[in-house]
Amino acid sequence: MTADSPAQTVQRLFPLLAEGRSAEAAELFADSVSFSIPHPPGIPWVPEVDSAHGMRTFFELLQTHVRAKEFDLRQVIAEGDDVVLIGRMVSEVKKTGRDIDTAFALHTTVQGGRITRYHLYEDTYAVANAYFGD
Secondary structure: OOOHHHHHHHHHHHHHHHHOOOHHHHOEEEEEEEEEEOOOOOOOOOOOOOOOHHHHHHHHHHHHHHHHHHHHEEEEEEEOOOEEEEEEEEEEEEOOEEEEEEEEEEEEEEOOEEEEEEEEOOOHHHHHHHHOOO
């Protein structure tokens, strides 16, 4: 059996998350993970993460606080171990009922068949506005 390419490994993540399978999604990650999501202080679904276990916690917190509504993956750029995904997502903050509508870029790295980097870039103003309001 042929091993998945880095792009294939990363793309396996999204169906698992859409189905709420946080534990299985976390299994795609290495023991040590570089995690970064710039965000406004006080956002409850972005914990400190440095491992596969931390990724599971992140995915569970995300499901607790946010409901995915739309996910449009527009481009996958892969070079070596690095995979960058570009798209748009719309999520509802459960606490406020407001939507986060944002373009995103996700920079991942896959080594030894496991994801070692998860750096998400999105519109932090949209996140803050949806969570904290006016």
